[in-house]
Amino acid sequence: MEFSTWRSVSIISFTILAFLGSGYSQQAPRYSFLNQAAEAPAISYYDYIIIGGGTAGCPLAATLSQNHKVLLLERGDAPYGNKNVSNMVNFPDTLQDTSPTSPAQRFVSEDGVINSRARVLGGGSCLNAGFYTRASPNYVREAGWDGRLANESYEWVEKIVAFEPTMPQWQTALKEGLLEVGVTPFNGFTYDHEFGTKIGGTIFDSDGNRHTAADLLEYANPEGLTVLLHARVSRILFKVKGRSRPQAFGVIFWDQNGRKHKAYLNKGTDNEIILSAGALGSPQLLILSGIGSRDQLEALNITVVLDQPMVGQGMSDNPMNAIFVPSPNPVATTLIQVVGITKFGCFIEGASGSNFVVSGSNSEGAPGRNFGMFSPQTGQLATVPPKERTPEAIARAVEAMNSLQEYHFQGGFILEKTRGPLSTGFLKLNNQNIDENPSVTFNYFKEPADLERCVRGIEAIERIIKSPGFSNFTYSDVQMGTLLNISTHFPVNTLPRSSEDTRSPEQYCRDTVMTIWHYHGGCQVGQVVDLDYKVIGTDALRVVDGSTFRFSPGTNPQATVMMLGRYMGIKIQNERFARQEAKRKNNS
Known part of the structure; x- marks a missing residue:
């Protein structure tokens, strides 16, 4: 089938599928460059091949497509037409979906904490709670980024995906509580990262529709970009013979029907392959392609292309500990809107409302209950220590939850996220x-400073709950005791009570730790890639995504990951044009 023909068929197919999703009110974009991998040619050629259509890959592809022929390979589906992805109230259902085609692929770290990785165009921006905030100026400087270009890249992202949230009473009470316990000053609504309490941005618009990194493809040049869905890249190809450094020149990928395809770089010294497959996917693909520690490669019977023992090292996941606060008064549905950025190394945030009331069904088919993003169904079972969060324990928690009265579910969560973190795995x-998750160890609280920050964060949350500003959404101590005694198997985390909880604060943090899905590392700058994100010791290969981070930027990394995609797209283009101009002058 000719290129133009299979592209036209794909446009029609995608347009029909996009509008079949029930409950999705936002019109799906008619991207002419979006195709199914099964309809792609067996062999094709491009200037840039980007592996991973996620939070960084989409803005990177949109930028590079302006002047070059770009292929973007995404292993998942498009987010459009999926109401669980697109609607704020339904978004926890995606995290609960453990089917082979779910946009969220579940994995369990060796620490025992249940987690998810994205498998959808737009990446983690299709799965998260939507909070949008930039990294701090110090983070930008330490990363070696040009501050002006970083700000321009943030603004480019924000024109499409970022919004100012409304402030229902529960979030206002959280703001007042934070200020009353000393997380000051109040910085108002801002995308900037500053000490104190602020209202951050959101990628949910006023109608509750999610806007993701996939929407940044609106910026793309349709003539320069091809996006393939359900394209599972299994290996990067290298030229090695007769070369001092391996040079990337193509990829092998598989479509949804199990057929193999190859994509190659066009001839030219400036063309590149760019990995944007995420903190798990990028190091995984480097190893599968022969770049990793020699011992691991030989054990897996993979030909060694480059002995690089730092691939897969420096993995971190920010610990999160969340506390449910039952409310005597109704609360609105909110996701993360207010954040307290403390000077002792914690970020304090909250979410509330009907996304924690009724969803799903129990084993008998009757309506089931959960607490949304903090529910046992999503793997966030903080009432048992991490390595005891088995499927059986989750089933018991769900059964206990289904036996409770509805008023138990009225309230919200306040969480603390440990900054950094310092602990690595x-x-x-x-x-x-390639379809199987790699084994990953995060070593939560290995560093004492991370544990100390958690303890101080929990203490701050307790003070917030008891503050006058939050009093309309809390029970008195007597009423709280009665409420908790009624539900002796309450399947969510509540504040530790000295009469019933004899654990030390440190052990409490260890036992109740969960993920906030901000894991990073594995291809860190200075270890695996250089300051230009080129894989050290290779040619024509870069990594541009969160796997390059040493610390998670800001209170939520998605804004910075999207910024990085745009930022590096501009830098790559500028450097390419500068080389071409210098060559032209030398030849004239």
């Missing part, structure tokens, strides 16, 4: 199966 592969 590692990633390794168990086999050569």
Whole structure:
């Protein structure tokens, strides 16, 4: 089938599918460059091949497509037409979906904490709670980024995906509580990262519709971009013979029907392959392609292209500990809107409302209950220590939840996220199966400073709950005791009570730790990639995504990951044009 023909068929197919999703009111874009991998040619050629259509890959592809022929390979589907992705109230259902085609692929770290990785165009911006905030100026400087270009790149992203949220009473009470316990000053609504309490941005618009990194493809040049869905890249190809450094020149990918395809770089010294497959996917693909520690590669029977033992090292996940606060008064549905940026190393945020009331069904088919993003169904079962969060424990928690009265579910969560973190772990592969999650260890609270920050965060949350500003949404101590005694198997985390909880504050943090889905590392700058995000020791290969981070930027990394995609797209283009101009002058 000719290129123009299979593209036209794909446009029609995608347009029909996009409008079949029930409950999705936002019109799906008619991207002419969006195709199914099964309809792609067996062999094709491009100037840039980007692996991973996620939070960084989409803005990177949109930018590079302005002047070059770009292929963007995404292993998942498009988010459009999926009401669980697109609607704020339904978004926890995606995290609960453990089917093979779910946009959220569940994995469990060796620490025992249940987690998710994105498998959808737009990446993690399709799965998260929507909070939008920039990194701090110090973070930008330490990363070696040009401050002006970083700000321009943030603004480019914000024109499409970022909004100012409304402020219902529960979020206003959280703001007042934060200020009353000393998380000052109040910085108002801002995308900037500053100490104190602020109202951040959101990627949900006023109608509750999610806007994602996939929407940034609106900026793309349709003539310069091809996006393939359900394209599972299994290996990057390298030229090695007769070269001092391996040079990337193509990729092998598989479509949804199990057919193999190859995509190659066009001839030219400036063309590149760019990995944007995320903190798990990028190191995984480097190892599968022969770049990693020699011992691991030989154990997996993978030909060594480059002995690089730092691939997969420096893995981190910000610890989160969330506390449910039952409310005597009704609360509106809110996701993360207010954040307290403390000077002792914690970020304090909250979410509330009907997304914690009724959803799903129990084993008998009757309506089931959950607490949305903090529910056992999403793997956030903080009432048992991490390695005890088995499927059986989750089932018991769901059963207990279904036995409770509806008023137990009225309220919200206040959480603390540990800044950084300082604790790190590692990633390794168990086999050569690209569809299987790698094994990852995050070593939560390995560093004492992380544990100290958690303890101080929990203490701050307790003070907020008891503050006058939050009093309309809390029970008195007597009423709280009665409420908790009624639900002896309350399947969510509440404040520790000295009469019933004899654990130390440190042990409480360890036992109740969950993920906030901000994991990063594995291809860090200075270890695996240089300051230009080129893979050290190779040619024509970069990594541009959160796997390059040492610390998670800001209170939520998605804004910075999207910014990085745009930022590096501009830098790559500018550097390419500068080289071409210098060559032209030398030849004239």
